[in-house]
Amino acid sequence: MSRIVLGIESSCDETGVGLVRLADDGTVELLADEVASSVEQHARFGGVVPEVASRAHLEAMVPTAERAFAKAGLTLSDVDAIAVTAGPGLAGALLVGVAAAKAYAAALDVPLYGVNHLAGHIAVDTLQHGPLPKPCLALLVSGGHSQLLRVDDVASGIVELGSTVDDAAGEAYDKVARLLGLPYPGGPPIDKAAADGNPEAIAFPRGMTGPRDAKFDFSFSGLKTAVARWVEGARRRGEEIPVADVAASFQEAVADVLTAKAVRAATESGIGTLVISGGVAANSRLSALAAQRCAEAGIELRVPRPRLCTDNGAMIAALGAHVVAAGRKPSGLDISANPALPV
């Protein structure tokens, strides 16, 4: 008998509620994926304001859930299990989702599973491309994370190979966009501006690629500073900023480092599949360069569609389904949020 899993996500600025069907053979089908974003409320601050995000989650949680059930043609009583993001993320924001999930689980008397947000970003790919090969490699790049992960089992076995030592990749996009006078979040406008620019116009640094640097860690703050210096220099000289060239050159540096390290990690570990997820996976140059380098190295590349790459409830429902299928013990109603939850 198939089971319906409800997924609740509230780790950052997106209130997400997803519903999936877990079939007896382990396949997971997406039924609904409703997201309410508070991104516009944060735009004028140039980044997510935790208190504003928490309040927005409170207001959006129940209406978002109601929309998801309506879309799926289901009612609360159809739910067999609930998964919620327990971390990592913003403490106050996480608490809203955890409280909602507990309330639903208690009222419906169904098992509750606290799950890891990062694992959710990987599990979501199974909704589009089917079961993940074991092992596979995941490159997670968003406003909050930049990690290279070895995935032996998305429900229980993820090992971090490397992560950013400073800014996340998306954060670098957001900061550079601000320098160039482009709106927040910065990824989409930089991607757009870069289309008309020359990626070789400015040789920006490739962070953490020296012989003594940790092989699979990333660093983007030096790149951001280099862009800031370059832009300041041009302004001082009274020159007009060639926004398209700066955007294209910055974007090339980010895509170069991310894809080079991911392909190297896959090759050295003998892993044949790379999954790229998180908001930055939507970047046109990152996916193009990853496709080219993976093809050269004989690696299968899987990139979920942009809607699934950014934070959403479907990724948590999908991970919940894999956790249920793996027979994990439910978390119980006393779970709490853990802002620093490791993978």
Ligand code: KG4
């Ligand atoms: O996964 P996500 O929606 O939320 C977090 O968990 O952070 O990722 C948001 C980040 C933002 O920093 C945004 O600038 C970036 O993803 N982003 C992009 C693109 N679209 C979104 N970065 C580069 N190119 C894009 N096309």
Ligand code: ZN
């Ligand atoms: Zn995320």
